[in-house]
Amino acid sequence: MYHLAKGLYLYATSKHEYSVILLGLDNAGKTTFHEQVKSLFRGPDAPPPNLRTVPTVGQNVSTITLPDMYLKLWDVGGQMSLRNLWQSYYSSCHAIVFIIDSTDVGDGNIESGEGRLDECRAVLEDVLQHSDTEGVPLLILANKQDREDCVETIRIKEGLVKKVMEGEKGASIRDSRVLSMSALTGDGVKEAIEWVRTRVQWNKESRPPVMR
Numbered sequence: 001m002y003h004l005a006k007g008l009y010l011y012a013t014s015k016h017e018y019s020v021i022l023l024g025l026d027n028a029g030k031t032t033f034h035e036q037v038k039s040l041f042r043g044p045d046a047p048p049p050n051l052r053t054v055p056t057v058g059q060n061v062s063t064i065t066l067p068d069m070y071l072k073l074w075d076v077g078g079q080m081s082l083r084n085l086w087q088s089y090y091s092s093c094h095a096i097v098f099i100i101d102s103t104d105v106g107d108g109n110i111e112s113g114e115g116r117l118d119e120c121r122a123v124l125e126d127v128l129q130h131s132d133t134e135g136v137p138l139l140i141l142a143n144k145q146d147r148e149d150c151v152e153t154i155r156i157k158e159g160l161v162k163k164v165m166e167g168e169k170g171a172s173i174r175d176s177r178v179l180s181m182s183a184l185t186g187d188g189v190k191e192a193i194e195w196v197r198t199r200v201q202w203n204k205e206s207r208p209p210v211m212r
């Protein structure tokens, strides 16, 4: 009887946990986004976000509680020498958030190849081509939209993302979306989490959550 009651209690109080990996070139704004998410979703007593970030070496991890799930965020370093570590997260992640610095992609068109656009394209293609990311929902965040010198999200979508997704290196069919964000001001952060929340659930047959 005790075991039955305990089992029922655990069942009633446990939640699904999904993992999200934050990817993107160094300086894109991953840690700033991560800080904003922690501050927004950890209740009214959460400390303010630490927006004085330093380049990430290794990883920052946190878990936020949403009404129907736990979301575990993995914020990894984007420097070139650290990117080969990303693949170790692919098989256990339920969604990928790829953050782009909208002030560092030239005019946003793949054909022009200005700024770090080529690097960004190659890195995104690499992620999408890896067999362990097959079918995983992908959210692309055009970050730093608060800056005057940013490229508009629609141009990044049409000029870069669409061409990568539709190109031969775009790989498998997956749920994907491009959204605007300013991680620094917090604009678009809630919407990003909401998109991830719905998509990991839609995809749970292919990538089942962990019970916690």
Ligand SMILES: Nc1nc2c(ncn2[C@@H]2O[C@H](COP(=O)(O)OP(=O)(O)OP(=O)(O)O)[C@@H](O)[C@H]2O)c(=O)[nH]1
Residues within 6 Å of the ligand: 024, 025, 026, 027, 028, 029, 030, 031, 032, 033, 051, 053, 054, 055, 056, 057, 076, 077, 078, 079, 143, 144, 145, 146, 147, 181, 182, 183, 184, 185
């Ligand atoms: N203006 C503006 N600056 C931003 C925004 N997001 C991040 N930054 C700045 O960009 C710089 C890099 O931000 P991080 O969040 O540390 O970048 P990261 O992607 O974690 O970088 P790595 O850890 O090296 O991979 C910092 O100076 C941030 O303050 C934004 O939305 N707007």
Ligand SMILES: [Mg+2]
Residues within 6 Å of the ligand: 030, 031, 032, 053, 054, 055, 056, 075, 076, 077, 078
């Ligand atoms: Mg970082």
